[in-house]
Amino acid sequence: xxxxxxxxxxxxxxxxxxxxxxxxxxxxxxxxxxxxxxxxxxxxxxxxxxxxxxxxxxxxxxxxxxxxxxxxxxxxxxxxxxxxxxxxxxxxxxxxxxxxxxxxxxxxxxxxxxxxxxxxxxxxxxxxxxxxxxxxxxxxxxxxxxxxxxxxxxxxxxxxxxxxxxxxxxxxxxxxxxxxxxxxxxxxxxxxxxxxxxxxxxxxxxxxxxxxxxxxxxxxxxxxxxxxxxxxxxxxxxxxxxxxxxxxxxxxxxxxxxxxxxxxxxxxxxxxxxxxxxxxxxxxxxxxxxxxxxxxxxxxxxxxxxxxxxxxxxxxxxxxxxxxxxxxxxxxxxxxxxxxxxxxxxxxxxxxxxxxxxxxxxxxxxxxxxxxxxxxxxxxxxxxxxxxxxxxxxxxxxxxxxxxxxxxxxxxxxxxxxxxxxxxxxxxxxxxxxxxxxxxxxxxxxxxxxxxxxxxxxxxxxxxxxxxxxxxxxxxxxxxx
Amino acid sequence: xxxxxxxxxxxxxxxxxxxxxxxxxxxxxxxxxxxxxxxxxxxxxxxxxxxxxxxxxxxxxxxxxxxxxxxxxxxxxxxxxxxxxxxxxxxxxxxxxxxxxx
Numbered sequence: 001x002x003x004x005x006x007x008x009x010x011x012x013x014x015x016x017x018x019x020x021x022x023x024x025x026x027x028x029x030x031x032x033x034x035x036x037x038x039x040x041x042x043x044x045x046x047x048x049x050x051x052x053x054x055x056x057x058x059x060x061x062x063x064x065x066x067x068x069x070x071x072x073x074x075x076x077x078x079x080x081x082x083x084x085x086x087x088x089x090x091x092x093x094x095x096x097x098x099x100x101x102x103x104x105x106x107x108x109x110x111x112x113x114x115x116x117x118x119x120x121x122x123x124x125x126x127x128x129x130x131x132x133x134x135x136x137x138x139x140x141x142x143x144x145x146x147x148x149x150x151x152x153x154x155x156x157x158x159x160x161x162x163x164x165x166x167x168x169x170x171x172x173x174x175x176x177x178x179x180x181x182x183x184x185x186x187x188x189x190x191x192x193x194x195x196x197x198x199x200x201x202x203x204x205x206x207x208x209x210x211x212x213x214x215x216x217x218x219x220x221x222x223x224x225x226x227x228x229x230x231x232x233x234x235x236x237x238x239x240x241x242x243x244x245x246x247x248x249x250x251x252x253x254x255x256x257x258x259x260x261x262x263x264x265x266x267x268x269x270x271x272x273x274x275x276x277x278x279x280x281x282x283x284x285x286x287x288x289x290x291x292x293x294x295x296x297x298x299x300x301x302x303x304x305x306x307x308x309x310x311x312x313x314x315x316x317x318x319x320x321x322x323x324x325x326x327x328x329x330x331x332x333x334x335x336x337x338x339x340x341x342x343x344x345x346x347x348x349x350x351x352x353x354x355x356x357x358x359x360x361x362x363x364x365x366x367x368x369x370x371x372x373x374x375x376x377x378x379x380x381x382x383x384x385x386x387x388x389x390x391x392x393x394x395x396x397x398x399x400x401x402x403x404x405x406x407x408x409x410x411x412x413x414x415x416x417x418x419x420x421x422x423x424x425x426x427x428x429x430x431x432x433x434x435x436x437x438x439x440x441x442x443x444x445x446x447x448x449x450x451x452x453x454x455x456x457x458x459x460x461x462x463x464x465x466x467x468x469x470x471x472x473x474x475x476x477x478x479x480x481x
Numbered sequence: 482x483x484x485x486x487x488x489x490x491x492x493x494x495x496x497x498x499x500x501x502x503x504x505x506x507x508x509x510x511x512x513x514x515x516x517x518x519x520x521x522x523x524x525x526x527x528x529x530x531x532x533x534x535x536x537x538x539x540x541x542x543x544x545x546x547x548x549x550x551x552x553x554x555x556x557x558x559x560x561x562x563x564x565x566x567x568x569x570x571x572x573x574x575x576x577x578x579x580x581x582x583x
Contacts, residue, residue, distance in 0.1 A: 127543075130547070131547060145565055155566070155579075155580055155581055159581075161559050162505070165518050166521075169521035170521075172548065176541075179529065180528065230581040233581055
């Protein structure tokens, strides 16, 4: 029987599941006009889980026979995904009301997804990682198709489902082979087996390759990125905000943990694979984004490019690189969430206004929204004073420190290309006259709160990155006993 | 008579993985694609059970039960998505699901 200290180490997941279930139970009991209360409950749940992550970090250590390990790394990603869940719920409230979507299921699914991502962050064992991955993926498959009467949303959901479960199947096949090659699914035992040479190396390398393919799919790194633009374009905008941040951050978390914990001398064996992926993702993402006319699709390609930047940090294979990747994922989460939240408000009923041309004249008509979108886009470019700047700075510094100057230079050139399509949106907003009539509803308080929180986080990370970076650096050394 | 060893199971499982992958990549019927993915998951299960027997520990068998549960959940969601799509488009052909393109 696990004691209370062990149960406390799973507190965030327990709280998220309890609140998610509670919302589903209460959904039929709440009146049609009072569904917003469920949203408030979801906010409370995400906030409690955030506090729960801090509480369980007060007493770090393994639990449940080493299935779960609460350490700084897990806590960093737990806090991040809970914050993403909170902001997603806050951003979705007005959207759900405007499009008359069922609210109870939506909030419950968001919380369950966050529970899965939090489980991914904390597990030190492949079975549990797989379970967390699937809890997160299955709830996001449903969320992507949440506009049930909209053929685009159906299609996004279907594509996401097929490519996602195909990737999971590959990942799982890799896990099964790892189990066969090393006799365990625990990451530390796998590492010991690999170092002790009693592992079947051929099998382990095939397993590693299959798991790499599965994870690269999940983080939408090239050449496994083809699903991303379609899914991000077709899914409801607040869901896209969530998809491009929460599941991606958690997938990167397990990516980091699996490869840094289990593979001895990660750099020597996997370096070329990582930099090929990083370079392809950056280049394909940025150049394809240049020609897009739909803002959601443009941001989807940009998200592929950002996955490439994070992979640059991976390639350095040092704790500094891991810390840079963690910092970048945090900064990226807030700026992307903010940008997609603005997009979701401006899209109007049934997402009619999603072309970049629809943003013409926004600077004059809605100065508040235009200013915030500008902040988020500038942060995506990587302008100083925003979180995106320090994120990129730390990544490229980690690459230079690891003697990957050429990769850092190519990354910087890519950022310069990226500046063009982000700035294009700003130019359209402030310097072009609207060509057609676009109705913009007044900004609801919940949406404004989301944007202010996200912008605050972007500025905090951009002006005072010390605390977050210190925490990331301290937690990036993985336990290897 | 040759006894059946772990290697035999591995080849069976690899064959199923191959069939499943080819199915996902070439078939056009969405239901068949779904079945192909299930085939890969079952290939995983065969691997897990074979290794579990070879290593003499029960972890692999427990893992296989988790995989079966997950496959059921995935199939339920997948068919739900398919029904939602069919209501709007009246097709189960993957080639006709092509609004999102550039």
